Amino acid sequence: MIQNPILPGFNADPSFCRVGDDYYIATSTFEWYPGVQIHHSRDLVNWTLVSRPLNRESLLDMRGNPDSCGIWAPCLSHDGEKFWLVYTDVKRFVGKFKDTHNYITACETIDGDWCDPWYVNSSGFDPSLFHDDDGRKYFMNMQWNHRGAGTGGNPANSSFDGILLQEWSPEIGLTGPVEMVYEGSPLGLTEAPHIFKRGGYYYMTTAEGGTGYNHAVTLARAKNIWGPYEDHPDLHVISTQNTPVTKSAIQRTGHGQYVETPDGQVYHTFLMGRPIQKAGVGRFYCPMGRETGIERCVWRDDWLYLEEGGPDGMVPRETLPGLADVDPTPPRDVITEFAGTTLPSDFQWLRHPHPDRLFRVDNGLHMIGRESFGSWFENALVARRQEHFTFTVETTLKDYQPTTYQQAAGLTYYYNTHKFYKLLVGFEPDIGRCVQLICCPGDWQNNDLIWIGDKVAIPDGPVEMRADVDHAAVRFSFRPAGGDWTPVGGTQDATLISDEAGRGEHCSFTGAFVGVYAMDITGQGKEATFSRFAYLPKGA
Template identity: 65%
Template sequence: MIHNPILPGFNPDPSFCRVGADYYIATSTFQWYPGVQIHHSRDLANWTLVSRPLNRKSQLDMRGNPDDCGIWAPCLSHADGKFWLVYTDVKRHEGDFKDAHNYIVTCDTIDGDWSDPIYVNSSGFDPSLFHDDDGQKYFMNMRWNHRQKGTGCNPTHDAFDGIILQKWDEKQGLNGPIRNIYAGTERGLTEAPHIFKRNGYYYLTTAEGGTTYDHAVTLARSRDIWGPYETHPDLHVMSTRDAPDHPIQRTGHGQYVQAPDGTAWHTYLMGRPITVDGTRNCPMGRETGLARCVWKDDWLYLENGGLLPPITIGDAPCTPGARVVYDLCGPLHADFQWLRTPEPDRIFRCEDDCLVLIGRESIGSWFEQSLVARRQEHFTYHAETTLEFAPDSYQQGAGLTTYYDRHRFHAALITQEAGKRAVILMSCNANWPGGSLDFPLSDPVFIPDGPITLSVEVDRDSQQFYWASGPDRHPLGPPRKAYLISDEGGRGPEHSSFTGAFVGMVCYDITGQGREARFSSFGYYPA
């Protein structure tokens, strides 16, 4: 059985592509490096990460990119015997301006070395490339109008200036007229365009309503790629705005694919909120779901009717998430990513017996911080790591963190206090746009020499940290609120948080001396 989400944890903006019997989904990675995640499946139920294509400095350097910038909304396609990946590298998103640069990379194989990027434009974000039957290629993106109000105005937003379309080829780049082909519906915030062709119609899929609880998948069609486009009789193919009790929320931003047997499928962005004190929050951020659809009168509808996406579909076997113990010996496991920098050898190295993190800038840096982490995929889990660290200053710290961004994190850290090695608990309270640190322990906990194990028990909205130097572990301070480590955790206006919760290892040395921490193990155990 296919169970949604098919890609749990932070996996937003799913672009869907089929090549023969192989299905691929590309998702956004924002400030996490390497850029873009591509998963593969043969049965639509079980998915394996097969590529992070933007993995070297000549392709991507996000040092200095603010939180929630970086790689937005990739579009994956296959034509002319190779894969094409279109994406945006956003350098600023808060306020009236958006500095959003769109690129194309290609590769003969999904897991090969992708080309250096070809720059296309910077007129807006969510780019897409359509390959027509005659070989002509068309590039589209939403256009950003900076003269209007800033983000957060919902349901309409004048800065979203429609979907623009232009011819593109490898020799000339963009060429010919730019045309605004679709302004969207009254739901507003029209973005994420994808075109596909069927029965003589060009179908334009867009996302509307913003990335939170008003989100929707909208469909329009035209006999001519340049329009005019007629909007779906129901306006939207999917939306959970009017069903607040449905376990899947924030449904939008996806893409259509037809299976070899003619079955219609559509990916979609989704969230799984929990409600705490009357407020909904999504600790896993924006995830990827899949819906089976049907065609009626050349219009696409959900197979189960209505606008609500299914929780389970089909009858294929699905492999549940497994407990993972990483020994951290040898190459870094594919589950892990780091932040922004294309020069990972400056922040970590893999040795035969451990992962060494090299203390750089603070845990709140936009440039170079040593933080290696994996996605949270479950509401309830336990994570732990064992490390050796010998700080000689309170300005050096290393340990375990639950992390959303520089404004939202909790961390259990080995540091030095009063000339002794100690473990402390540190949180960032999400005061936006600054972010202030909170130290809930009245006194540091002094610890013996040798390896220390730090762990965290996450139970929906509660996070309890522990430390141990032997078989017995000890609570570290009071429980922390998990709400802070979520999309809705308090940073800025609506539509300003786009990633998800991570748990991982961190080391900083703001003396500039590069003190190292040696992590011998890391475990992630879903409850």
């Protein structure tokens, strides 16, 4: 049985592709480098990370990109000869303007070296590439209207100005007329177009309703790729906007893609969130951000529907049949000793196409202290996704001796540059080498640093650091090597590390990470060496 989510933790905007008996899902990575995650499966139950293709400066440079910018909504496809990947590098999204540059790259193998990109346009985001039966290729993206008063008619949706379509080829680029072929449904916020062809119709799925609890997968069809497109009788194929958390643990569903198996079974991916409620507070939070799920569908009267569909026909199931009689891989401890010279694939870093400026792996993970906690340029942070509601993370800071309060290194529980906890070894003139817990409690409007609890003097030598997360609670502790664990700061609010914290779900939409960090704002690049990192899940 498939267990949703199939890609737990921050894996948003899934683009779904089949090549023979192999299935691939590409997901957004936003400001995390390398760009785009591609997972592979043959049973739709268990998935393995096989590629992060945007791994060099010619393909991606995000230095200076604000939080929740970078890689939005990739589209992965195969034309019978090679893989194609379409992606947006978003340089700004706060305010009226969006600077959204769209590119295409290609590769004969999923895990090979992808070619230098073709620049396509910057008129909007969430681009897609469709390969028609006659060999022609068509490029789509939503159009952004910075003036407002767009096609949606709803003031909240007025900048989403419909789906553009234009023919494209690698030899010529964009060619022929560019047409707005779909305005969207009344739900609005229409983005993420994907076209597939079946039985004489061109079907277009779009994501609508924003990244929060009103999200939906909308379907329309036309006899001609240029339209006109008629809406699905129910408008949406997947949506939980009318289903409370008490009736479905899967929420915030939308933005996915359609695939048929060789024997005619039909599946559709979707992004999703799993909200939890903080004690004493009515609001819900999704600590793992936007995850990837999958559902089986059926055709009725040339329209796509979920096979079962929950209370109103649009709600995905938590479990459903896969393609083989296999069990989902159970949670497992992931313990990294950093003994080699390669960063394990669990980990990513922020924005930078030249990671040797931030860290190196050589008998330890050597973090090179760079700019401040809030830097969008050189932020020396290496981390992995949170994938479970309850887990422990531990790391050993083997060698670090700061000499000024402008230097610090340690463990971080991180969402973005305005929402994080950092348990750090630093320096205070009246204390010397010490452990301190720091928090940034919001984004943009509330970005003051808060020191939590006492700064505790520690002797020279290795320091072990730990965070214990249990749903909405997180506790930090440390110990000198071989000593007893000392708690720092008491129980803290883990829901800070979520989309909904700070300014809310539409202002930040990535996910939670745990990792290590080093800062040296003297500019001297003082190094901190970490010998071990353990991610220890305690359950689902």
